[in-house]
Amino acid sequence: MKKTDQEKFLVVRSASSPCMQHELGADGTPSVDPEQARDVARWRKAERERLITARCLLAVQDRMDQAAIIAVRLAQIVATSGIAAPTVSVYWPIRGEPDLRAWMHALSQSGVRVALPIARALAQPLVFREWRPGARMARGLWNIPHPADGKLVVPNVVIAPVVGFDLQGYRLGYGGGFFDRTLARLDPKPLTIGVGYPGAELRTIFPQPHDIPMDWVVTGSGPLYAHIDRHA
Secondary structure: OOOOOOOEEEEEEOOOOHHHOOOEOOOOOEOOOHHHHHHHHHHHHHHHHHHHHHHHOOOHHHHHHHHHHHHHHHHHHHHOOOOOOOEEEOOOOOOOOOOOHHHHHHHHHOOOEEEEEEOOOOOOOOEEEEEOOOOOEEEOHHHOEEEOOOOEEOOOEEEEEOOEEOOOOOEEOOOOOHHHHHHHHOOOOOEEEEEEOHHHEOOOOOOOOOOOOOOEEEEOOOOEEEEEEOOO
16 A cells, blocks of 8 residues: 555554563563663653643544544444454543544444443453443543443443544553553453654654553544454
């Protein structure tokens, strides 16, 4: 596929990152140098603060325009995913994240099951509850809204906001590890799509053994689709 001025399509084959190319431990898993892990954690904290501040400074209209572009691309990815009956987990936007609530309404009205994640406690995986327009909402950790009632569901498409991302598909989040912990437990693994603004792109997030890459990362301008071939 040829690149155009409007779109780049990057196929990146999964490979061990420099931070994961250590000697294996006795159990066959990568060992992690404690000092390196602390350095990465400090770096991530500083980058997280920088990127969130920059994101919140974007003009409201710019964020709206980019969210509209992201919604179109997400619809294309879901439609061509081969998933016959998608259950799509989206998210309730906070701190300048792309606002996909209009797309959530459109998805639900088209008959697609939509869900929102719920963080029940620190260091625990997320659960997902079906959402529909007009649903009664409650507030969970960090005061983030989620459906107060309805069925718990298991999504086969998970859309996650990114604070930062790299072109291997690794996601820098808020540091709680909720998405990585959740994805590690879901079997079969859902189609995972990170969404954010182009300014969130990093050369690397210095992935650690617990980090799980997204299948796609979609931004709203300087359009970028990063597709990770997890079957390579």
